[in-house]
Amino acid sequence: VKKKIKxxxxxxxxxxxxxxxxxxxxxxxxxxxxxxRELIKLEDSHPExxxxxxxxxxxxGKPLDQFxxxxxxxxxxxxxxxxxxxxxRDFDRRxxxxxxxxxxxxxxxxxxxxxxxxxxxxxxxxxGATRGDGTTGEDITSNLKTIPSIPLRLRESVDIEVRGxxxxxxxxxxxxxxxxxxxxxxxxANPRNAAAGSLRQxxxxxxxxRNLDIFIYSIGQIRxxxxxSHHGALEYVGNLGLKTNKEQKHCKTIDExxxxxxxxxxxxxxxxxxxxxxxxxxxxxxxxxxxxxxAKSPRWAIAFKFPA
Ligand SMILES: COc1nc2nc(N)nc(N)c2nc1C
Numbered sequence: 001v002k003k004k005i006k007x008x009x010x011x012x013x014x015x016x017x018x019x020x021x022x023x024x025x026x027x028x029x030x031x032x033x034x035x036x037r038e039l040i041k042l043e044d045s046h047p048e049x050x051x052x053x054x055x056x057x058x059x060x061g062k063p064l065d066q067f068x069x070x071x072x073x074x075x076x077x078x079x080x081x082x083x084x085x086x087x088x089r090d091f092d093r094r095x096x097x098x099x100x101x102x103x104x105x106x107x108x109x110x111x112x113x114x115x116x117x118x119x120x121x122x123x124x125x126x127x128g129a130t131r132g133d134g135t136t137g138e139d140i141t142s143n144l145k146t147i148p149s150i151p152l153r154l155r156e157s158v159d160i161e162v163r164g165x166x167x168x169x170x171x172x173x174x175x176x177x178x179x180x181x182x183x184x185x186x187x188x189a190n191p192r193n194a195a196a197g198s199l200r201q202x203x204x205x206x207x208x209x210r211n212l213d214i215f216i217y218s219i220g221q222i223r224x225x226x227x228x229s230h231h232g233a234l235e236y237v238g239n240l241g242l243k244t245n246k247e248q249k250h251c252k253t254i255d256e257x258x259x260x261x262x263x264x265x266x267x268x269x270x271x272x273x274x275x276x277x278x279x280x281x282x283x284x285x286x287x288x289x290x291x292x293x294x295a296k297s298p299r300w301a302i303a304f305k306f307p308a
Pocket of ligand 1: 076077078079108109110111115165217218279298301
């Protein structure tokens with residue numbers, strides 16, 4: 001039975017990874033559900049063999065009576081903003097002055113969701129928290145465990161902390177508000193509020209029903225890996241089984257950055273999730289270290305905000 005549970009757990013996790021992280025379904029939902037029912041039956045009769053990365057974790061445990069506070073070992077900072085091409089060129093000038101050379105940039109969509117940090121120990125998801133005030137957040141691990149695109153176990157048993165944006169896809173937002181409309185409940189104003197509301201309530205079974213998703217956008221801290229660029233870091237976390245956004249672009253010049261920002265102004269309407277801008281980061285990690293941080297945000301990154 002232990003072997004059967006291990007086999008089913010690994011198989012279902014592989015199917016879930018393909019479906020939720022790679023967007024490449026390998027089996028039908030019916031087949032997945034059938035296998036999951038089989039696994040849950042075995043786990044119920046042999047709880048001692050249940051794995052802590054079992055897909056049955058996704059349905060959510062019992063409600064908490066409150067959230068524990070979490071001190072962030074590395075502060076979760078905010079980004080300074082740019083609103084037009086001039087602001088972006090000013091940013092580039094400041095960066096070039098600081099570095100003494102022209103850097104390359106990593107451009108990413110700025111997902112309109114809730115910033116979270118995920119901590120993995122020996123590859124196991126052990127803690128997830130909100131940004132909070134940047135140094136103290138709330139432990140929402142049990143809610144985050146219900147998000148299928150957050151692996152409960154990485155493909156390598158590393159100690160790593162990653163940051164990302166949890167969000168609710170547009171379609172899920174519309175469906176949720178239709179349901180609330182039917183029950184004459186208060187509607188959510190936008191997908192960001194809906195995602196935040198779903199993750200900051202105490203009953204994980206509610207979070208499990210909200211079709212939440214995540215994109216990982218940075219590594220908080222990593223021990224003993226030689227990664228020298230931000231886009232390399234994103235590739236690395238992708239290989240660990242974490243979900244990153246495929247629209248990320250490595251731009252060689254600020255002109256390319258500006259072109260990328262302008263291209264997404266209109267294209268964002270076609271995205272299945274909401275974005276409120278583009279995040280531009282100096283790509284070389286040694287350049288990021290050389291530029292450092294102000295009291296509240298990195299000097300090597302800026303958020304280009306779209307008009308509301
Ligand atoms: C390096 O710090 C950051 N990087 C980010 N990257 C993306 N894509 N989106 C964000 N919201 C974001 N926020 C912060 C503070």
